[in-house]
Every structure is written in structure tokens, then in C-alpha cells.
Amino acid sequence: MSDALIQARGLAKRFGAVQAVRGIDLDVSPGEVFGFLGPNGAGKSSAMRMIACVSPRSAGSLQVLGMDPDVDGPAIRARIGVVPQQDNLDLELTVRQNLEVYGRYFGLSRSRVRARAGELLEFAQLTDREHDPVDPLSGGMKRRLTIARALVNDPELLLLDEPTTGLDPQARHLLWGRLYRLKQRGVTQLITTHYMDEAEQLCDRLVVMDRGLISAEGSPAALIERYSTREVVELRFAPDAPRPGLAELAAMAERAEELPDRILLYAADGEAALGAALRAGARPRASLVRRSSLEDVFLRLTGRSLVD
Amino acid sequence: MTQGDSERAPAGLARAQGRVLPGWRAVLMVMEAFWIWYKRGWRATVVSSVLQPVLFLLAFGVGFGSLVRGGVATGGEPYLVYLAPGLLAMTAVQTAAFESTYPVLSGFKWQQVYWGMSASPISPGQVAVGHLCWIAARMLSSGAVYVLVIALVGGAAGFGIVAALLAATLCGAAFSALTMAFAACVQHEGSAFASYFRFVLIPMTLFAGTFFPTSQLPAWLQPVAWVTPLWHGTELARGAALGTLHWWPALGHLAYLLVLLLIGVVLVRWRFSVRLAR
Numbered sequence: 001m002s003d004a005l006i007q008a009r010g011l012a013k014r015f016g017a018v019q020a021v022r023g024i025d026l027d028v029s030p031g032e033v034f035g036f037l038g039p040n041g042a043g044k045s046s047a048m049r050m051i052a053c054v055s056p057r058s059a060g061s062l063q064v065l066g067m068d069p070d071v072d073g074p075a076i077r078a079r080i081g082v083v084p085q086q087d088n089l090d091l092e093l094t095v096r097q098n099l100e101v102y103g104r105y106f107g108l109s110r111s112r113v114r115a116r117a118g119e120l121l122e123f124a125q126l127t128d129r130e131h132d133p134v135d136p137l138s139g140g141m142k143r144r145l146t147i148a149r150a151l152v153n154d155p156e157l158l159l160l161d162e163p164t165t166g167l168d169p170q171a172r173h174l175l176w177g178r179l180y181r182l183k184q185r186g187v188t189q190l191i192t193t194h195y196m197d198e199a200e201q202l203c204d205r206l207v208v209m210d211r212g213l214i215s216a217e218g219s220p221a222a223l224i225e226r227y228s229t230r231e232v233v234e235l236r237f238a239p240d241a242p243r244p245g246l247a248e249l250a251a252m253a254e255r256a257e258e259l260p261d262r263i264l265l266y267a268a269d270g271e272a273a274l275g276a277a278l279r280a281g282a283r284p285r286a287s288l289v290r291r292s293s294l295e296d297v298f299l300r301l302t303g304r305s306l307v308d
Numbered sequence: 309m310t311q312g313d314s315e316r317a318p319a320g321l322a323r324a325q326g327r328v329l330p331g332w333r334a335v336l337m338v339m340e341a342f343w344i345w346y347k348r349g350w351r352a353t354v355v356s357s358v359l360q361p362v363l364f365l366l367a368f369g370v371g372f373g374s375l376v377r378g379g380v381a382t383g384g385e386p387y388l389v390y391l392a393p394g395l396l397a398m399t400a401v402q403t404a405a406f407e408s409t410y411p412v413l414s415g416f417k418w419q420q421v422y423w424g425m426s427a428s429p430i431s432p433g434q435v436a437v438g439h440l441c442w443i444a445a446r447m448l449s450s451g452a453v454y455v456l457v458i459a460l461v462g463g464a465a466g467f468g469i470v471a472a473l474l475a476a477t478l479c480g481a482a483f484s485a486l487t488m489a490f491a492a493c494v495q496h497e498g499s500a501f502a503s504y505f506r507f508v509l510i511p512m513t514l515f516a517g518t519f520f521p522t523s524q525l526p527a528w529l530q531p532v533a534w535v536t537p538l539w540h541g542t543e544l545a546r547g548a549a550l551g552t553l554h555w556w557p558a559l560g561h562l563a564y565l566l567v568l569l570l571i572g573v574v575l576v577r578w579r580f581s582v583r584l585a586r
Contacts, residue, residue: 154326
């Protein structure tokens with residue numbers, strides 16, 4: 001008997017000939033914020049939909065809250081909250097009605113949904129818009145309302161599919177703050193994202209997904225430590241300017257990667273590596289030394305960058 | 309592991325509040341959602357669901373009907389009385405057609421309300437049946453208003469018109485379930501619905517016995533009319549309104565409509581499950 005809220009072994013999803021998820025293992029513990037990091041089409045959303053019990057698995061085993069989605073889908077859905085990639089709010093209803101109507105699907109009484117809607121409006125900072133229709137709200141407000149709606153049943157597990165895609169930086173930070181508060185309350189969260197900063201901000205632990213498989217697993221810090229160096233030098237070159245040879249540069253650092261617009265040097269001491277490169281005759285248009293991020297981990301693992 | 313657990317999950321995160329509703333309650337909750345949505349804009353629907361049928365009644369029943377002498381075909385009643393139950397059935401079928409096409413595609417594609425519902429404990433099949441019951445409730449309520457208008461203009465021969473309303477609603481519900489199943493297969497708006505209205509709905513409303521008995525149709529066309537739910541609904545509604553119904557034909561029409569409804573419910577539940585739980 002495992003104490004994991006979500007446990008998957010060899011979980012796979014196939015749509016006709018397309019293998020969206022090719023067999024993944026997962027263990028998510030209570031209270032944890034767990035991330036799926038990967039580019040579009042990596043299989044994150046398909047994995048999420050299987051866990052949300054709205055998409056039957058093609059192979060493998062899956063337990064959510066100790067139950068099997070194939071058998072107890074509705075019972076699991078009653079205890080989780082789902083924030084889909086695209087808001088599917090009822091645009092013609094008011095902000096408050098969206099929450100109340102949704103709460104009723106979970107078997108809550110009218111008086112209970114009224115009270116709960118009040119709390120959630122407060123949480124989503126939408127109290128002053130409660131009687132407005134949803135349609136004219138900003139993207140960030142709609143997103144907060146979708147999250148509030150997913151909380152209507154006080155879920156033990158919250159699934160968020162790309163929670164901040166398409167939001168401006170201010171709206172993203174506001175939303176991260178709300179998610180952090182939920183974490184403090186002990187709500188287990190599963191988040192898919194293709195933003196490395198989001199994964200670093202929010203996740204205790206994450207898996208890097210690529211082409212339907214998990215390529216690495218760990219905390220953001222552990223992943224960076226294992227798959228990257230402490231610092232990175234970015235050398236930016238004009239599109240057709242001559243570049244030094246990659247092998248030559250790699251000799252000055254632990255590793256070098258070439259991207260269309262820049263060369264990355266991975267080294268424990270970035271300044272030293274940069275100095276060595278300049279002395280060797282590299283003439284970049286611009287250069288900078290920064291700390292390694294999950295983006296570098298992803299590049300290392302897959303040979304591709306996260307956001308094209 | 310218990311110690312680790314209590315550290316990770318702060319005390320107080322109780323079990324979630326949600327629960328799985330019994331099937332009929334889940335269906336009611338879907339209907340409630342449509343009702344709350346409907347309340348906001350019901351005035352606009354009065355035109356299509358009441359005013360338009362009333363205009364039909366006035367134009368064909370009162371106006372055109374003044375040229376028609378009641379006879380054997382009308383059961384000895386004036387044409388208005390003959391026509392009224394037929395229009396009840398036709399209106400139900402029209403409501404079914406409109407409410408089961410674009411709103412269904414919208415639930416999947418534009419407003420996407422079905423996706424929100426099916427992420428809750430409510431299952432895709434319950435979403436389908438809930439929407440179907442909502443459409444049936446709409447047919448019943450606007451039909452009830454229509455019955456009042458029919459009575460006011462002298463189109464009712466007696467209380468049989470109330471039984472006619474029930475028959476019309478059953479007919480509309482059977483048609484709605486089949487239409488919803490079809491709409492759930494439509495991926496893009498394209499011309500699917502327009503063709504459906506043009507080649508299924510309109511011929512059916514013109515030739516399935518609403519305005520004149522199907523015995524007036526060419527012999528080869530009559531069986532086509534007999535297959536349509538509207539013909540059975542019209543026969544049932546008219547027979548009930550005029551008091552000319554005999555047991556065996558009545559049971560036959562009723563059984564046909566019930567079987568169609570059953571097939572429709574099975575199909576629509578299946579198509580909703582296929583589309584919502586991929």
C-alpha cells in the first residue's frame with residue numbers, strides 16, 4: 001500500500017497511430033507541488049487528462065487517491081480540481097454564477113455553494129466583479145476564475161494544465177501567488193508548463209517530458225546540479241558573423257552547445273570561461289554570464305530548447 | 309511514512325467536499341445549469357418558441373383554414389381544430405432540431421460547457437441526458453403556452469389537447485435525441501446542419517401529416533412519411549385532441565416513438581462519451 005496521491009506505472013496513451021505518452025512512472029506525495037516540464041506535444045496534457053479521469057489510459061497502471069480511474073472515475077473527479085489548458089467558463093453567466101453552477105455538479109447544496117462562492121471570489125480577488133458577466137474579463141481574471149472554480153469542492157488534488165500560458169507577467173505573478181497560498185494550505189498540485197521559470201518558482205519536484213517519455217526527474221535544484229554546471233556563458237553572434245569552432249570553445253568549459261543565435265558554454269566559473277574564450281579570439285556581439293536554469297537542463301537532455 | 313506525511317500535508321486538509329450524485333440528480337444539475345443560463349436571455353427565445361408558432365396558427369389555421377371546409381379528413385371538425393395538434397407536434401420537432409444542433413456543437417466546441425461538466429463527477433452520458441431533458445422541458449413549457457393560445461383562438465375541441473401536448477413532446481424528445489447524437493459527430497460547422505435542416509427537417513414538417521393527411525401523398529411517398537417520428541407524433545397528438553384515437557394504432561405510434569427515443573438516448577450517450585472521454 002503506497003501513500004502516494006498519484007501512482008503511475010508504464011502509463012501510456014495512444015490516439016490511433018500517435019503514441020502521445022509512451023509509458024511513464026510517477027509517484028506524487030500528499031502536499032507536493034509536482035511539475036511536468038516539456039515542450040508542446042511532449043505528452044503533458046495527455047498524461048494530465050488521464051490523471052483527471054477524463055481520458056482512459058491505453059496501457060499501464062494508474063492510481064489516483066488510491067483508486068483506479070477506469071473503475072472509480074466519478075468518485076475521483078469528485079475529490080479533485082481541474083484547471084484545463086483552455087478556460088471553459090460559461091461566458092454568458094456572471095462570475096458568481098459560474099462558481100455556483102459548478103459547485104452543484106459536485107453535489108453541494110445551494111446554501112453551501114453560495115457561501116463557497118463568496119470565499120472563492122475573495123481568494124481569486126474577483127469579489128468586486130461577482131455580478132459581471134465573464135466574457136469581458138481580462139485573460140488573467142478568467143484564469144483566476146477557472147482556478148477558483150476548480151477549488152469549489154475543496155479538492156485534495158489540483159491539476160493545472162499550462163496555468164499561465166498567454167498571460168502577461170503581472171498576471172502570472174499574481175497567479176503564482178495564489179498557487180503558493182494553496183500549497184501552504186496543503187493542496188497537492190500537479191502542474192504542466194513549458195515555462196522553466198514557472199517550474200522553478202512553483203514545483204517541489206518535476207519531471208522533464210519529451211516525446212511522450214520522462215527524461216529526468218528531481219527537484220529543480222537537483223536537476224540543474226545533475227545535468228548542468230553552476231554557470232553558463234552566453235555568447236551571442238550576429239546571424240552571419242564568423243563563429244569560433246565549437247570544439248575549440250568546449251575545451252575552455254565543461255561543455256558547449258550551439259543554438260541558432262548563440263553559443264552556450266557550461267562552466268563552474270563563467271567569468272573565467274568567458275575570459276578564455278575572448279582571449280582565444282571569439283568576437284561575440286554580446287555576452288553574459290548567468291546561473292544555470294531548467295532551460296539548460298532541458299537542452300542537455302533533449303538537444304532542443306523548450307520554447308521555440 | 310505517517311510521520312513524513314504529517315510533515316508534508318499540514319493538519320486541516322480535510323477530505324474534499326465533492327461527492328458523486330445519483331444519476332437522476334446529476335441529470336437535474338445539468339438541467340439546472342441550462343435553466344440558469346436560459347433565465348438570462350429567455351425573452352429572445354419567446355419569438356422563436358411561441359410567437360412564430362402562433363403566427364403559423366393564425367396564418368394557416370385561422371386564415372387559410374377559412375377556405376377549407378371540414379369533412380371526413382378533418383374528423384368533421386373545422387380545419388383550425390384539425391391543424392392545431394399537428395402544429396403542436398411540428399413546433400416540438402422544430403424546437404428539437406434547433407436546440408439539438410448548434411447548442412450541442414457549441415457545448416463541445418465554442419462555449420465548451422460540456423468539458424467543464426465532464427471534469428466534475430458528472431459523466432458524459434449524464435451530460436447528454438441532462439441536455440436532452442432540458443430540451444424536452446423547453447418543448448413542454450413553450451408547448452403549454454401554445455396550447456393556451458390554441459384554446460383562446462378556438463382551436464381546441466376539448467381537454468384532449470393536453471394529451472396532444474404530451475404526445476408532441478415525446479415526439480420532439482425522440483427527434484432531439486437522434487439529432488443530438490448526429491450533432492455530437494459534427495466536428496466543424498460546415499454545411500452539415502444547413503443540409504440537415506434543408507433535407508430532413510423542412511420536408512418532414514411539410515409532408516408528415518401536419519397540414520394534410522398523408523393519404524393525399526403519392527403512394528410511393530407515403531412510406532417515407534410513415535418512417536418519420538413527426539408522422540407518428542402528429543397522428544397521436546391529433547387523435548388525442550379530436551378524440552378519434554383507437555387503442556391499437558395509438559399503442560403502435562407510442563411504441564414507435566418510445567423505441568426511437570430509446571435508440572436516440574443510447575446513441576447520444578455513446579457519442580458524448582466518445583467525444584468527451586478521448
